Amino acid sequence: MNRHIQAGEIVRLESVRKTYGESGGRVDALAGVTIGFRKGSLNAIMGPSGSGKSTFLHCAAGLDRPTSGSIEFEGRDLTKLNEVELTKLRRDRIGFIFQAFNLLPALDVTQNVTLPLRLAGRRADPARVREIISRVGLAERSGHRPAELSGGQQQRVAIARALVTDPAVIFADEPTGALDTRTAMEVLSLLRESVERDQQTVVMVTHDPVAASYADRVVFLADGQLVDEMHRPSADQVAQRLTRLGAWDDKRPASPVGGGY
Numbered sequence: 001m002n003r004h005i006q007a008g009e010i011v012r013l014e015s016v017r018k019t020y021g022e023s024g025g026r027v028d029a030l031a032g033v034t035i036g037f038r039k040g041s042l043n044a045i046m047g048p049s050g051s052g053k054s055t056f057l058h059c060a061a062g063l064d065r066p067t068s069g070s071i072e073f074e075g076r077d078l079t080k081l082n083e084v085e086l087t088k089l090r091r092d093r094i095g096f097i098f099q100a101f102n103l104l105p106a107l108d109v110t111q112n113v114t115l116p117l118r119l120a121g122r123r124a125d126p127a128r129v130r131e132i133i134s135r136v137g138l139a140e141r142s143g144h145r146p147a148e149l150s151g152g153q154q155q156r157v158a159i160a161r162a163l164v165t166d167p168a169v170i171f172a173d174e175p176t177g178a179l180d181t182r183t184a185m186e187v188l189s190l191l192r193e194s195v196e197r198d199q200q201t202v203v204m205v206t207h208d209p210v211a212a213s214y215a216d217r218v219v220f221l222a223d224g225q226l227v228d229e230m231h232r233p234s235a236d237q238v239a240q241r242l243t244r245l246g247a248w249d250d251k252r253p254a255s256p257v258g259g260g261y
């Protein structure tokens with residue numbers, strides 16, 4: 001172990017392949033990807049529809065197993081862990097944020113936020129929970145249920161829930177995809193803050209050049225391979241690069257609005 005990981009990196013994918021289907025209809029969703037992410041950095045993953053972004057995120061986060069290659073996370077190879085070890089590591093060290101919020105409708109804000117702690121059998125420190133909820137601007141709403149909150153507020157609950165276990169890495173799959181521009185910026189600022197303040201690492205898939213412009217580093221996937229990267233680019237630079245990759249040609253379905261569960 002630790003043969004490949006570079007100084008300062010917290011997670012590293014080495015020659016990661018993910019192949020779906022049998023011989024005739026085989027798809028190389030990831031065709032040999034090698035990349036490391038530094039502790040305390042905000043990273044965006046971009047690329048055309050079908051380029052492998054979700055597959056990349058799921059493999060890197062230990063939600064899916066690659067066909068071959070290794071994923072080093074804080075010195076351990078995720079591909080060598082059994083399901084129980086993987087579940088524990090995900091619960092203790094990784095935070096997840098999804099486009100569709102995935103909040104439980106019957107639970108209020110505080111209960112949703114503390115759910116990962118309860119699942120891990122950990123005690124919720126009330127002062128810390130209050131601090132996290134107020135950090136995302138929901139102190140006044142802590143007793144509200146998701147249906148009583150706006151889409152942006154629901155995503156802020158999801159961020160607080162991802163932060164509550166103090167994870168080393170937060171993986172986010174289009175965290176601003178269902179939000180209007182202003183609310184998306186608030187959410188991105190919160191992610192930026194957890195990187196600056198707590199040295200957490202964020203790896204986020206996004207289609208939005210403005211969201212990507214909040215990142216320290218933007219990596220571009222095409223046909224399951226890394227084809228380029230940019231450091232602290234402007235939204236215009238990202239958009240130009242995506243245009244060259246043909247990312248705007250696809251007709252993606254409209255984002256779902258609000259209503260998570």
Ligand SMILES: Nc1ncnc2c1ncn2[C@@H]1O[C@H](COP(=O)(O)OP(=O)(O)OP(=O)(O)O)[C@@H](O)[C@H]1O
Nearest residue numbers: 020021027029047048049050051052053054055056
């Ligand atoms: N479970 C699966 N079975 C078969 N093929 C799959 C599966 N999941 C993904 N694929 C294929 O793998 C490739 C990469 O898919 P992936 O969802 O990772 O792309 P993406 O870049 O996230 O796309 P989008 O931007 O449209 O969400 C695609 O060709 C897709 O059809």
